[in-house]
Amino acid sequence: MAVDFHLHSAFSGDSEAPMEQMILEGIRRGLRTMCFTEHMDLDYPEEPGLFEVNTESYREKFLQMREKYQDQIELLFGIELGLQPHLAETHRNYLNEWPFDFVIGSSHVVHGKDPYYPAFYEGKEEAQAYREYFESILENLAVFDEMDVYGHIDYVVRYGPNKNQYYSYEAYRELLDEILKALIRKNIGLELNTAGYKYGLGHPNPTEAVLKRYAELGGEILTIGSDGHAPEQLAWDFRKIPSLLKECGFRYYTVFEERMPVFYPVETF
Numbered sequence: 001m002a003v004d005f006h007l008h009s010a011f012s013g014d015s016e017a018p019m020e021q022m023i024l025e026g027i028r029r030g031l032r033t034m035c036f037t038e039h040m041d042l043d044y045p046e047e048p049g050l051f052e053v054n055t056e057s058y059r060e061k062f063l064q065m066r067e068k069y070q071d072q073i074e075l076l077f078g079i080e081l082g083l084q085p086h087l088a089e090t091h092r093n094y095l096n097e098w099p100f101d102f103v104i105g106s107s108h109v110v111h112g113k114d115p116y117y118p119a120f121y122e123g124k125e126e127a128q129a130y131r132e133y134f135e136s137i138l139e140n141l142a143v144f145d146e147m148d149v150y151g152h153i154d155y156v157v158r159y160g161p162n163k164n165q166y167y168s169y170e171a172y173r174e175l176l177d178e179i180l181k182a183l184i185r186k187n188i189g190l191e192l193n194t195a196g197y198k199y200g201l202g203h204p205n206p207t208e209a210v211l212k213r214y215a216e217l218g219g220e221i222l223t224i225g226s227d228g229h230a231p232e233q234l235a236w237d238f239r240k241i242p243s244l245l246k247e248c249g250f251r252y253y254t255v256f257e258e259r260m261p262v263f264y265p266v267e268t269f
């Protein structure tokens with residue numbers, strides 16, 4: 001009876017999946033809870049407007065679906081904010097306007113570029129680009145802390161020239177520790193995103209070593225999401241989760257409802 005706390009439907013600029021199809025697949029697979037987290041990336045430089053959800057239509061459809069399927073699955077209303085430091089105030093106002101259950105803050109744009117595109121790596125060493133990505137997370141955290149979790153904190157290693165071949169927690173320990181400590185201090189959770197498996201990295205985002213370090217430092221708020229953009233990507237590789245969490249030192253995973261964390265024993269995932 002797993003829960004998936006990172007899901008996109010056609011309300012996101014990079015998904016064509018009707019919300020209802022996602023839900024029907026979630027029911028078919030016996031998920032207990034699905035939380036939609038559509039993209040809201042303001043000032044997205046690569047293709048302006050592409051990732052700006054129409055929150056009103058999203059809310060309307062969500063409420064219809066929640067009512068229709070209330071006896072079969074719990075549906076939650078979330079958002080994935082694409083963070084950039086200059087958007088902090090706009091994001092605060094946006095969150096005040098809508099009754100979200102759950103808010104992911106993610107870094108998709110670093111100093112005006114999306115690491116998804118090769119241009120981000122031009123003229124720098126890969127390690128330098130990865131450090132720049134991690135530093136930008138700290139820049140976001142310095143001005144904005146109203147998200148419930150930080151999404152896929154090593155997202156950049158999905159797209160670098162050598163992907164995660166030369167990436168490890170140890171190689172970026174200083175920056176990763178600083179990020180994890182800032183999250184814990186600010187009471188922001190960490191997201192375990194299984195799309196890393198989907199991208200062939202052989203690891204979740206962030207990697208096991210980072211998850212372990214988070215637990216070691218006292219981090220407790222950990223949500224689980226597939227980052228699925230289509231029905232077949234729902235709950236991606238979730239069978240790995242219970243043992244993975246235990247090995248990394250977690251006894252609980254976290255769900256959010258009306259922005260409040262609730263903790264469940266790992267065995268119930």
Ligand SMILES: [Zn+2]
Pocket residue numbers: 080106108151152
């Ligand atoms: Zn994302």
Ligand SMILES: [Zn+2]
Pocket residue numbers: 006008080227
């Ligand atoms: Zn996402």
